Structure formats: structure tokens, C-alpha cells
Amino acid sequence: MIEAVGLTKRYGAKTAVDQLSFQVRPGHVTGFLGPNGSGKSTTMRMILGLDRPTAGSVTINGLPFRQLPNAQRHVGALLDAKAVHGGRRARRHLLSLAQLSGIPEKRVDEVLAVVGLQDVSGQRTKGFSLGMGQRLGIAAALLGDPQVLLFDEPVNGLDPEGILWVRTLMRRLAAEGRTVFVSSHLMSEMALTADHLIVIGRGRLLADMGTQEFIAHNSAGFARVRAADNDHGGRDALGEALTKAGGRVLQEPEGTLRVTGLDLPRISDLAHEAGVRLWELSPHRASLEEAYMRMTQADVEYTSTEDPRAELWEPQPLTVPAWEDELRAPEVPRDSFFAPPPPGAGGQSFLMPSDPGQLAGTDRNTAQDTREDTR
Amino acid sequence: MIELEGLTKRFGAKTAVDHLSFQVRPGVVTGFLGPNGAGKSTTMRMMLDLDNPTSGTVRIDGKHYRDLPEPLKHIGALLDAKAMNGGRSAYNNLLCLAQSNRIPERRVAEVLDLVGLTPVAKKKSKGFSLGMGQRLGIASALLGDPEILMFDEPVNGLDPEGILWIRNLMKGLAAEGRTIFVSSHLMSEMALTADHLIVIGQGKLLADMSMADFIHENSRSYVRLRSPQQERLKDVLHEAGIDAISVPATGALEIDGVAAERLGELAAQHQIVLHELSPQRASLEEAFMRMTADSVEYHAHAPGAPGLPAGPGAADNPVRPADVPAWGAGYEATRKGGE
Amino acid sequence: MSSFPAVLRSEWTKIRTVASTTWTLVAALVVTVGVSAGLCAVFNATFNDMPKEQQVTFDPTLASFAGMTLGQLAMIVFGVLVVGTEYSSGMIRTSLAAVPRRGSFLAGKLIVATGLALVVGLVTSFLSFFLGQAILGDRSIGIDEPNVLRAVIGAGLYMAMIALFSMGVATILRSSMLSLGILMPFFFLVSTILGAVSATRKVAQYFPDQAGSKIMQVVPGAMDSGEAPYGPWGGFGIMALWVLAAVLGGYLVLRKRDA
Numbered sequence: 001m002i003e004a005v006g007l008t009k010r011y012g013a014k015t016a017v018d019q020l021s022f023q024v025r026p027g028h029v030t031g032f033l034g035p036n037g038s039g040k041s042t043t044m045r046m047i048l049g050l051d052r053p054t055a056g057s058v059t060i061n062g063l064p065f066r067q068l069p070n071a072q073r074h075v076g077a078l079l080d081a082k083a084v085h086g087g088r089r090a091r092r093h094l095l096s097l098a099q100l101s102g103i104p105e106k107r108v109d110e111v112l113a114v115v116g117l118q119d120v121s122g123q124r125t126k127g128f129s130l131g132m133g134q135r136l137g138i139a140a141a142l143l144g145d146p147q148v149l150l151f152d153e154p155v156n157g158l159d160p161e162g163i164l165w166v167r168t169l170m171r172r173l174a175a176e177g178r179t180v181f182v183s184s185h186l187m188s189e190m191a192l193t194a195d196h197l198i199v200i201g202r203g204r205l206l207a208d209m210g211t212q213e214f215i216a217h218n219s220a221g222f223a224r225v226r227a228a229d230n231d232h233g234g235r236d237a238l239g240e241a242l243t244k245a246g247g248r249v250l251q252e253p254e255g256t257l258r259v260t261g262l263d264l265p266r267i268s269d270l271a272h273e274a275g276v277r278l279w280e281l282s283p284h285r286a287s288l289e290e291a292y293m294r295m296t297q298a299d300v301e302y303t304s305t306e307d308p309r310a311e312l313w314e315p316q317p318l319t320v321p322a323w324e325d326e327l328r329a330p331e332v333p334r335d336s337f338f339a340p341p342p343p344g345a346g347g348q349s350f351l352m353p354s355d356p357g358q359l360a361g362t363d364r365n366t367a368q369d370t371r372e373d374t375r
Numbered sequence: 376m377i378e379l380e381g382l383t384k385r386f387g388a389k390t391a392v393d394h395l396s397f398q399v400r401p402g403v404v405t406g407f408l409g410p411n412g413a414g415k416s417t418t419m420r421m422m423l424d425l426d427n428p429t430s431g432t433v434r435i436d437g438k439h440y441r442d443l444p445e446p447l448k449h450i451g452a453l454l455d456a457k458a459m460n461g462g463r464s465a466y467n468n469l470l471c472l473a474q475s476n477r478i479p480e481r482r483v484a485e486v487l488d489l490v491g492l493t494p495v496a497k498k499k500s501k502g503f504s505l506g507m508g509q510r511l512g513i514a515s516a517l518l519g520d521p522e523i524l525m526f527d528e529p530v531n532g533l534d535p536e537g538i539l540w541i542r543n544l545m546k547g548l549a550a551e552g553r554t555i556f557v558s559s560h561l562m563s564e565m566a567l568t569a570d571h572l573i574v575i576g577q578g579k580l581l582a583d584m585s586m587a588d589f590i591h592e593n594s595r596s597y598v599r600l601r602s603p604q605q606e607r608l609k610d611v612l613h614e615a616g617i618d619a620i621s622v623p624a625t626g627a628l629e630i631d632g633v634a635a636e637r638l639g640e641l642a643a644q645h646q647i648v649l650h651e652l653s654p655q656r657a658s659l660e661e662a663f664m665r666m667t668a669d670s671v672e673y674h675a676h677a678p679g680a681p682g683l684p685a686g687p688g689a690a691d692n693p694v695r696p697a698d699v700p701a702w703g704a705g706y707e708a709t710r711k712g713g714e
Numbered sequence: 715m716s717s718f719p720a721v722l723r724s725e726w727t728k729i730r731t732v733a734s735t736t737w738t739l740v741a742a743l744v745v746t747v748g749v750s751a752g753l754c755a756v757f758n759a760t761f762n763d764m765p766k767e768q769q770v771t772f773d774p775t776l777a778s779f780a781g782m783t784l785g786q787l788a789m790i791v792f793g794v795l796v797v798g799t800e801y802s803s804g805m806i807r808t809s810l811a812a813v814p815r816r817g818s819f820l821a822g823k824l825i826v827a828t829g830l831a832l833v834v835g836l837v838t839s840f841l842s843f844f845l846g847q848a849i850l851g852d853r854s855i856g857i858d859e860p861n862v863l864r865a866v867i868g869a870g871l872y873m874a875m876i877a878l879f880s881m882g883v884a885t886i887l888r889s890s891m892l893s894l895g896i897l898m899p900f901f902f903l904v905s906t907i908l909g910a911v912s913a914t915r916k917v918a919q920y921f922p923d924q925a926g927s928k929i930m931q932v933v934p935g936a937m938d939s940g941e942a943p944y945g946p947w948g949g950f951g952i953m954a955l956w957v958l959a960a961v962l963g964g965y966l967v968l969r970k971r972d973a
Contacts, residue, residue: 036506036534131411156531159411159560160663185534188563224653228639265603265650277643279636282599282653292535423811426972441814444717452811458804460732467731468805475724475812477717515808 001026001179002047002148006056009042009203016042018203019056024181026147029174031194031211032183035296039203040183044152047181048077060148072101076141077150078134090128090136091121097140111139130157138166148179155189167193187289191215201296211288218295219286223259223267224252226280234276241274242267256280376401376554377422377450377523381431384417384578391417393578394431399556401522404549406569406586407558410667414578415558416454419527423452435523445476450523451516456508456531461501465492465511468500469518478519486514505532513541523554530564542568562660576667586659593665594657598635600628601651602642611645627651721813721822729796729826738792739830742785742873743838749781750842754849761853773936774855775865778846782869782930783906785838786876786923789831790897793880796827797964798890807973816968820885824961828878835873839866861932861946868929868950875950875957876901879922882960886967919943926953 002024009017017039024030034040045051047058049065060068060075068074088096094108112118115135120128125136134157141149151170155163170193174180184190190197190211197214199207207214225242227234239249239257247262259267264283271278377399384392392414399405409415420426422433424440435443435450443449459468469483487496490510495503500511509532516524526545530538545568549555559565565572572589574582582589590596600619602608608628612619617638619628630638635654642649729735757777761769800806813819843866847854857863884893901923908918918924919942928942928949935941942949 033535035536036504129411155561160408160562160660160667161410163560163562164660164664185532185538186530186561186564187535187538188567189561192563228636228643264601265648268648268650272648277639278649278652279639280652280654281649282651289535289539293539296535420807420972423807424814425807425810427970443814446814447812454807454811455804458806458808460728460799460803460805462732462734462799462803463728464731467727471724471727471731472808472812473724474727475721475809477720 001062002058002060002181003062004043004047004056004058007043007046007053007058008055009039009046009051010054016203017046017053017200020200020203020205021056022198022205022208024179024198025196026179027174027177028196029170029180029182029194030196030198031190032181032198032200033187033190033292034200034206038201040200041152042203043200044077044079044150044183047150048075048079070101070144072097072103072144072146074144074146075148075150076144076146077152078137078141078154079150079152080137087124087126089122089124090117093125093136094139094143098143101144103144107143107145111142114142115139131159131162134158135162138169146178149173149181151180151182153184154182155184155186163189187287187292191288199292199295206295212285214295215286215288215291218291220260221283221285223262223264224256224280224282224284225259225267225271225278226256227271228277228279229255231277237274238271238276241270241276245270376436377556378434378437379418379422379431380434382418382421382428382433383430384414384421384426385429391578392421392428395575395578395580396431397573397580397583399523399554399573400571401554402549402552403570404545404555404557404568405571405573406565407556407573407575408562408565408663409558409575409581412577413575413667415575416527418575419452419454419525419556419558422525423450423454445478445519447472447476447478447519447521449519449521450525451519451521452525452527453509453512453516453529454525454527456505456512459500459508459511459515462499464497465500465503465514466496468511469515472515473518476519482518482520486517489517490514506534506537509533510537513544521553524548524556526555526557528559529557530559530561538564562658562663566659574663574666581666589666590656590659590662593662595631596654596656597629597631598633598638599651599653599655600630600638600642600649601626602628602647602649604647607645608642608647608649611641611647615641629655718818718822721818722826724813725822725826728823729830732795732799734795734799735792735830738788738795739834742788742792743834743841745788746779746781746785746838746873747842747845749784750778751781751845751849753780754778754846758850758853771933771936772853773931773933774847774850774853775843775862775932776930776936777850778843779839779869779930781842782873782927783902786873787898787902789835789873789877790880790901791894792831793827793877794884794890794893794897796823797881797884798888798893801888802890810973817965820961820965820968824878824881827881828874831877832870832874835877836867836870838873839869842869855932859932864946865930865932868946871950872926872929872953875926875953876923879953879957879960882957882962882964885964886960888967888971920952922953922956925949925956 004023005021007017007020008015020039020043032040032044042051046053047060047065057064065071065075091108091112094111095105097103098105098108109118109121112121115138117132117135117139120132125133128136134154138151138154141151149170154166154170158166167189170180170182174195182190182194194211197207197209197211198205199214207217209217225238227238235255235257239251242249242257242259242262245262245266247267248260250258252258262270264281268278268281271281379398380396382392382395383390395414395418407415407419417426421428422435422440424433433440435446440446440450463471465487466483469486470480472478473480473483484493484496487493490513492507492510492514495507500508503511509529513526513529516526524545526541529541529545533541542564545555545557549570557565557569566586569586571585572582573580574589584592600608605626605628609619612628612630617630617633619630622629635652639649639652642652754777757772761772764772800809810816810819813822843857847856855862857866880893880897883897884890887893887896905918905921905923908914909921909924925942925944926949928944929946931946944952
């Protein structure tokens, strides 16, 4: 269990972490999300006692990190894969860590086998690839068989097999009742791994809820409906019926309809009433990425007046069908999906905001950014 | 258009790339997949004429790379975010590249603006984070406004917004008719980006097909049915000789090997109300794991093929505790032994 | 084939936009001029205590270049870094992707860097000469005396050649650290020591620095350095052969090996 209460960190005038309170509970994989410079790394460092909070506190199993007796046995962390002295051999590196906290030598070989590095355990870490460094970091985190585990971008540099393995490992560790806290920028990966999310933006807590709940909360799912192809006019009839019933309908290139605002049984009934046979009726959850973008939209530090992401949503051309035009003339369905710009609009091949810092997240404070990302 | 013909690279006794022949076509994003050590990087380096092939050829728009008069105007590449001189500013790093290919200087400011590095253009790239270095690399690839672009692990170090941006950038460039070739280890990301896949394992071509075909050929798909008249539905299916699996957890029926169209017609015929009729596709990751199971180089701990959770009930339940013995099989064995 | 002037422009931008260029070249100039002036002052003060043979063969021109033994080390660092940072930073892959013709790439880089080294070398040699002569007072020599102008220009050429030699070696070894680790002790210790011991002098006199530095002498066998079997230009020719070998070796390595 990790518990932060009013955690605050200021660097001069800049507040990196602002009154952050949350709990990371055992038995779950908790994802830690936030844009660059939102204070994620600073928070991680404060949890591990590397940075001292300006105010508030963060405890692990009830004690601040620095007061934990034999911290290695309680907390394992993977922060920076390159934080290993390059001249050391992999096994000796782990052995020195083990000896520091009185962990038997046998455990070193155990964790080396765990991460599949036993064949290269005698090599100097200097020659390690990013993926191998990452595995060594994971081995070090597991060394003390700790109850609390922190991972910062754990799949960096791993190949697909390794990514799958790390995901399985984290879920297994959580299933054993351990507390697993993971930060990552890969939304699609997080959606598969974390069952609980803590999202911060500009150092403040934005969300602390289950992953599914978070997605449902921050974006609308939709239903994909396809009328039988051999039923001419069926699609139009269905579209009209759905629109009349208050649904919002967009058409995919192959003719399938995307419907929001109506649940599946209702769509089924409406289709039946309209005498349309269905070949597909499937629920689609929005992606974690979409939900995350929506939530953090306001919290990226620089926002130009025109939302540049509006153009980034849907690369495939969705069209507003004819019946929609008549019934709901100029309104653009802003809160479901955004209509894409015409291809190559304004002679620009691709779009970036007029304020580049918006997406770069680089022009806030370079020192801060470097710190945020030196992992 | 990139064409490889019989491309081979040996390092001593080891064959890293083995008679590789394929084409990367314009207008689509082509994903380049393979386990670690499959020869992806070596192949990409040979495409740029950085490594000399042992045999075989690579042609860029019909020409050998070395014969391109100003290569950056034909092909831009992001190979390694750190392939810049850290002691030089971002602007000057790009400027010397631009000058060598007679690209006008204003283009440097343009691409820096495009990737959002304008505020740090005059800073030495030494102090850049991984994500910023990545953006600089992307800027250098775009410098000559090339028709062909190659990206090796482009989302490395980027934050979610950057990831979304680069994905849409690649799709947008492909839509303009350019040739986009991307390698990545992130299957979930690749599934969102690529239209076509080239998969290699141990230096050999394993697959060269569209994303949809690849997933279709390498995994099972099924249809999920949900109805308020579940029992009647079951009977109807049974009569039609269709096997359905009940999934108590979700209250749905899952059916293998029958098209959604046929099930829809069947339900309409028998006047059964359906609340869900959704074809389910397996994930790219799953398909990839199946295909490459035999060609992973260091299967230290995998006894036989990995027991992938597949089929009904698995693919759509992303938060499952999968049990995949991969490079951690030893760990699991140890744990079980200890408990 | 990329247009060669474009490659030259690009290399010029590369060289002027890194800090190491400035500090190595300034160091080469300041160290050579400063140490030479200091040593000239020492020669002047202790001239009468010198052995007879040294007094007879005293070469005021060469004396004013006495600091070059140290100053050339900065030139070596310059030459090594110009090539070596391409490899240590990983820039080489980006550079070769932009200019895939290995010959154009290397020629462009070496021409620009050597040109710059030559300009700095000439400024250094003229400054060193005039400052040295001013300090030597009565024992000084005029630039219009026979062979003196050749020696002064030669000193500038010598510095450029040392830089070019270092670039060649760095291209062969593809590493700044390795190149410096070999070149610095060689020029500062090995060559000097072997050249001072009469038994090994016969071999050492064919080393690039020993042979090349003959061009700075006006008095043959100056400062009791012994007669060489070649003249000033002959010596410079020997050095040029060394440089040619290093550059050619570098080109072959660059062509042959994977970047």
C-alpha cells in the first residue's frame, strides 16, 4: 500500500506536484498517467525518498521510505534502466545489491533466471541493449521479493515477447496480493495492464478510478450497426429510424453505421420495427487513449484557442449521412467524434498546433523536462 | 517504393538477414515486425546503405541508395534518436544535413516547428530527453520532404499526445501517397497504425500481407451473440448445426467459424431479438506471437509453443491474467515451487 | 552524386557549430605562441651558458617555434574530434545517410577541417615568429633572410598536416578516445624520446613529426639536433607520405566497414 497525503513539491516558483493525495492499493495493477511534465517522475521519486516533499507526505505500508527497515525487502523499483554502472557484470551488480540488504546469494540467480538473463549474467552491462538493461532493472526490483513494486515505463526497449511477459508478470504480482504501481506513456499497453488508474496533470490529481470506469466516464462508446447488404434501402431506413429516435449516426466508409446515444437493445428494437435485418450489432468501447486525451485536454499547459486534436481524432473519413443533414443541419457532433478535415486541407500535409509547445511539452521549462524524462 | 531482392547479411558464421525479398509500396503504412534479433535493424541499415549487404540489393525508387543524388529528398529515416551531435544545437544539427542535400534553410525552421521543437531549437541536443531526441530525429527524416519515410520505433519516449501525433502523421503521409515503413515492438500501437505488415524471423521473411489478412490467418475469430431469448436462440443454433459456447461471466454466446451475416439472417428468420451480434477479431499481438513462436532466438524458458489464451472469451477481455510462459517461465516455476 | 560544394558547406556548418573547434584551435594558437615566447626569453637569458655546439647552431627561427611541441597536441585533439565526434555521437549514421558517397563525405570533411587548421596554423606561426624575434633582440633574424619565410610558412603547414594526420588516424580507429590515447603519447613522449637517443634517432627521424618539423629549420642541424639525410622539403615530403597513408587507410575503412 502506497499512500500520499497532501504531497507537494515546489522547485522555486514552479509547483511540480500540488497537494496530491491518493492510495495505491494491494492486489491491483495501478497505472500512473499524465502528460510530460505533469509531475509523474517527481512523485515517483518522492515515493522512493529520492526527493524530499515540500509539504505533505507519502508512506509505504505506513512508513516513509527512509524509515523503512530494510527497504529493499519492502519496495522494489524500476526507475531508470541505465542507472547501472556500465563496467559491472550483471550478476555482480545484483549481488552487491543483495548483500546491501542481506538477501541470500541464491536469490540473485533466481531473479536472473526469472528475467532470462542467466546466460549473460557474467557480461558487463555496458554492452547491454535497452531491453536487456530493462530486464536487469526488473530483476533488481524483484530481488527482495517486495510487497510493493514501482515500475516506470517498464516495456521500454522490450520486444513483443518481452512486453507480453512484463504485462503478465505485473498482473501475476498483483494477483499475489502485491501493490503494483506502473507509469507509462503507452495508453494501449496500459489499457491491457492496469485495472486502476491514477491520472495527474500539472501536479494535481485528475482521476483516481478503475480503468473501465475511467474510459466510460471520459468518452462515449458507440454501437456499430450493419444492415443486411442484400436489403437495398435498409441502411437508409435504419439510419432514419435511429436518428428520429434521438440517436446520432455516422457512416463508415464500408457503409457500417456508428451510433451513439442509443443502447443496443433499443437499436435492435428500432431495426425490428423498421423491418431491417442486421448483420452486425456490436458495442465498442472507446479507447483508453481517447478517454485520456479528453480528460487531459484542459490540463496540457499550453492550449491554443483552436483545439488541434479535433483534427487528429478520426483519420478515416466518416461521413454525415443524408438523413442526418436534413434533420440536424449545421451542428457538428463535437462530443462524440470529430469530423475529419478534408484531406490536405489548406495545403498542409499534416497538422500541428500553431503553438508547438502544445504537443511537444517542451517549452515549459527545459530543466524540468529533462528531469522528468531522464529515465 | 523500396525493393529488396535476395538481401543477405552475414556476420562471420551468423546469418542475420537471409535472402530477404519484399517491396514496400506507396500509399500505405507498412509495419515491419519481428522478435529481437530477427534482423530488423540490420535490414533497415542496409536499406540506407549504412551496412554493406553480403549479397542481394536494395533499390530506392529503382536506384541504389548510393546513386541517389540528394538522398534526403527521396528517403528520410529515423533510425536512432541519438544519431545527432549533442554538442550542436538542434537547429544546427538539421542545418548541416539540409546544406549537404541543398535543402533551403527555411525548411529547417519549418520541420522544427512541425515537431514542436522551435522553443529549444537553439539548445544543445545533449540536454534533450528521449522524447525530444525522438522529435529531432523525426524532424531530420522530414527535412527533405521525401516520398519515402522509414521510422524505427518512432514512439519511443514520446508521451501520449506525441504518440497520437506521430501515428496520425504517418497515416496522413501515407494518405498523400508516400511510402511509410515503420518498425515497432508495440503490437497494440502497430495495430492502430499499419495497413500492411512485413514480418521477419531469424532473418527470413515470415509474412508479407495486409494487417487484416495477417490477423485472420494467424488467429481464430468468432462472433458473439446476446439475446433476451437466449434459450430459443440456442435451440435455433442447435437445429442449424452450429456449436455455441455459453460464457456465463458475460451471459453471451460465442460462435466459432460462422459468419455474422449468416447468424443475423438466422435470427431474423426465426424472429429472435438480438442485443448483440458482434464479430470479434483477435489482437495483432496474439497473431504475431503465434506466427513467431518458433523463430524467437532465445526461447530460454519456453517449453514448446507458448500456451496463448485464445478463442472465445479471451480476445475481448483485455484485463485477463494471461498465463503465458515466455522468458519468465523459469520465474513462475520457481514461485510455484516456493509456495 | 551529391554536389560537392553542398557537402563542403555542410561540413563548414558542422565544424563552426561545435564548441570543441574553438577551444582546440585557440589552445593551439595560445599555447604555441605563449610557450615559444617563454622559451625564447629563456634562450636569450641563458645563451652564454649553453654548450658551444648549441651556440654555434642556434637557430632563432626554430627557437621561436619551440612551443609547437606542446601546441601541436591541441591540433591533434582538433583533428581527432572533428572525425571522432561523428562516431561517438552516432551522427555518422545520419551523415552517411545524407551523403552516402564515402569519398565525398570524407573529402569534404578533411578539406574543410584542414583548411581551417592551415589558416590557424599560419596565424600561429607568424605570431610566434615575430613575438619570438622581438624577445630574442640581438640574436633575432629577419623574415627577409634566406629560407626564413619558407620556415615560417612551413610551420603553419606543419600544424595543418598534423591535424590532417590525426583525422586520418581517427577515421581508421573510429573512436576519439582510442585515437587520442595513441597519438598524444606518441607525439609527446615516444617520438621525442626516441629522437633524443642517438641509437634510435636513425629510425625516429622518419617519424612524421620529426621529419616534418625540419621545414621549420633555417640552420641545418639546428640546436645540436644532428644532420638528417633529407632537406627541409624532403622531410616535409616524408610527413606528407605518412599523412597520405593515414587518410587513404581512413577512406578504405570508411568504405569497407559498416557504419
